[in-house]
């Protein structure tokens with residue numbers, strides 16, 4: 001006997017909620033997204049959009065998922081373009097991680113060795129080789145990690161394209177619609193509560209980004225996601241003196257197709273405060289001369305901040321909610337939510353519609369935090 005697909009209600013219209021809506025609707029589910037502000041109005045709209053899994057996915061549990069997600073981007077972007085006519089600015093690039101001193105070099109060479117041993121074609125480049133490819137970089141570097149399999153994407157365009165394509169597949173979006181709780185019958189959620197009434201649900205997906213702790217209260221289980229503010233800015237440079245994504249310690253920069261250079265990003269634990277601060281700006285702007293002196297005179301464009309959904313072990317929290325038969329959690333993607341959106345959506349869609357729990361989700365299970373207590377950084 002085949003069961004009808006459940007009516008799924010997704011709380012949160014960031015990249016994770018929209019990607020899940022798009023995947024579920026593609027597999028035949030009827031889906032409604034509740035977003036209390038606008039699509040991509042929070043972290044997903046603030047992100048840089050760098051997709052460089054071999055540099056970023058440090059935890060083993062995330063590495064395989066990030067590589068798989070990376071593979072899914074090309075076909076996904078193609079189908080989004082075809083379905084919506086929108087261009088998410090998915091651009092192939094290269095990524096460098098610059099070593100300025102011996103300690104940097106040691107850290108970078110260790111990562112390269114590990115990656116090469118596991119079959120990845122990344123390389124150490126000496127100073128002259130780096131400057132041959134990117135001659136405008138500050139020449140005092142020792143060398144760099146170099147990977148030609150990196151991309152960047154425009155996170156707002158990408159999230160909007162996911163939402164529009166989902167809409168064409170029948171997903172209903174309610175923006176300005178805040179969820180405030182769940183109605184339940186035993187272990188089943190029966191509806192999502194809003195200030196204006198309730199919305200019946202056969203299944204609920206909680207994808208509320210840095211606000212997941214409130215959702216945890218609704219389902220009476222800890223969902224330890226807390227905000228990590230990221231300040232980020234753009235300057236204008238046409239033509240851009242660099243072509244690649246350049247990391248230097250905690251700072252990075254890369255050119256977008258519109259002639260702006262993105263410079264990011266701080267990681268700060270200041271609660272739900274999205275201010276752009278003098279300290280944040282001065283750190284970001286101060287990083288420019290030691291990476292690419294040619295950009296020091298570039299006109300400033302704008303700066304903004306977003307709240308990344310961080311977790312105690314920096315791994316996402318994805319899987320069935322403990323004690324509930326039809327509530328799924330998809331949150332806590334911290335610095336990698338854009339990169340991990342396609343694979344998260346694919347795995348959640350299979351979990352809900354086919355009941356298949358992919359073994360790669362095991363380390364991301366919400367159950368690992370069943371008895372979690374916050375420390376002062378995690379408020």
Ligand SMILES: Cc1cc2nc3c(=O)[nH]c(=O)nc-3n(C[C@H](O)[C@H](O)[C@H](O)COP(=O)(O)OP(=O)(O)OC[C@H]3O[C@@H](n4cnc5c(N)ncnc54)[C@H](O)[C@@H]3O)c2cc1C
Pocket residue numbers: 011012013014015016017034035036037038039040041042043044045046047048049050051177178179180207208209210211229230231232264265305306307308309330331332333334335336337338339340
């Ligand atoms: C400066 C910066 C740079 C970044 N760079 C990158 C990068 O280069 N690559 C990368 O992969 N990732 C990057 N990230 C991280 C990425 O932005 C996040 O991991 C990702 O956007 C998380 O998506 P999300 O949908 O879980 O959260 P969000 O985008 O925050 O979406 C959650 C949504 O839920 C809504 N919501 C919350 N509570 C409720 C409620 N009760 N009812 C209804 N709606 C609700 C919110 O309004 C919000 O729109 C960056 C983040 C920042 C801030």
